[in-house]
Amino acid sequence: MxxxxxxxxxxxxxxxxxxxxxxxxxxxxxxxxxxxxxxxxxxxxxxxxxxxxxxxxxxxxxxxxxxxxxxxxxRVMNELPTADPPDRPYSGEDSTVVRLVMRQALMRLPPRQRAVIVLRYYEDRTERETAELLDCSIGTVKSQAHYALARLRELAPDLAPRLADLETEEAYR
Known part of the structure; x- marks a missing residue:
């Protein structure tokens, strides 16, 4: 070959x-x-x-x-943050709405925090694997995940229970 x-x-x-x-x-x-x-x-x-x-x-x-x-x-940011909330707040369990709300909140995280969330929770990587991929310490992965989840709770308060579930699962890994 x-x-x-x-x-x-x-x-x-x-x-x-x-x-x-x-x-x-x-x-x-x-x-x-x-x-x-x-x-x-x-x-x-x-x-x-x-x-x-x-x-x-x-x-x-x-x-x-x-x-x-x-x-x-x-790169120059082409996203314009806005203080105006969406016309309709999220209410309900529609998985499409949950994914959209989560994606919008995820896009507002700093790059390093977003990378940690994607690797840890979307790709289900361990803290060690995430640290190796990002060339940082496990402690940095833990702190970035903590700050990112806190920020996601601020950005999408209706998803806070789901984010709390992620942190609870994390504690038992």
């Missing part, structure tokens, strides 16, 4: 999971595609070495997180 075939196989096997992570980080399908494409170009450039390691996906995932954080640091 030549280099291009093995890279195509890697992309076919991991693109969906990496795209999901990119989307959860950016909150925008187009930005997620751009983010993933730029990371896959970096991975391709290093593929001759990466194809020989046991888990090239770990490199790709870490590159995805680093690129996202770098983009957030260097």
């Amino acid at each position: 030549d280099r291009n075939d093995s890279f195509r196989g890697f992309v076919a096997g991991h693109q969906q999971a990496l795209m999901r992570t990119a989307y959860l980080l950016t909150g925008d399908p187009h930005q997620a595609e751009d983010l993933l494409q730029s990371v896959l170009l970096k991975v391709l450039g290093r593929w001759s070495r990466l194809s020989r390691v046991e888990h090239p996906e770990a490199y790709a995932r870490k590159a995805l997180l680093n690129q996202y954080i770098s983009w957030r640091r260097h």
Whole structure:
């Protein structure tokens, strides 16, 4: 198998999971595609070495997180925060509404906190795995998760019971 075939196989096997992570980080399908494409170009450039390691996906995932954080640091924000609440507050258990409310709140977190929430609760990664991917200590992961969950409770108070459930599950892991 030549280099291009093995890279195509890697992309076919991991693109969906990496795209999901990119989307959860950016909150925008187009930005997620751009983010993933730029990371896959970096991975391709290093593929001759990466194809020989046991888990090239770990490199790709870490590159995805680093690129996202770098983009957030260097780009001009096109989001305009508003003090006006939505026309209709969330009330009820409709899973679509819950996902939308959570996504909107998630998009208002700082990049590092959002990355911790995505890795810990969406991808169900351990604190150790999250710390390794973000190149920080386990204590930093714990504190960032704590602050992020507190901020999410402020941004989406109707979801506070669900967020409390996450923290309770976390305490028993």
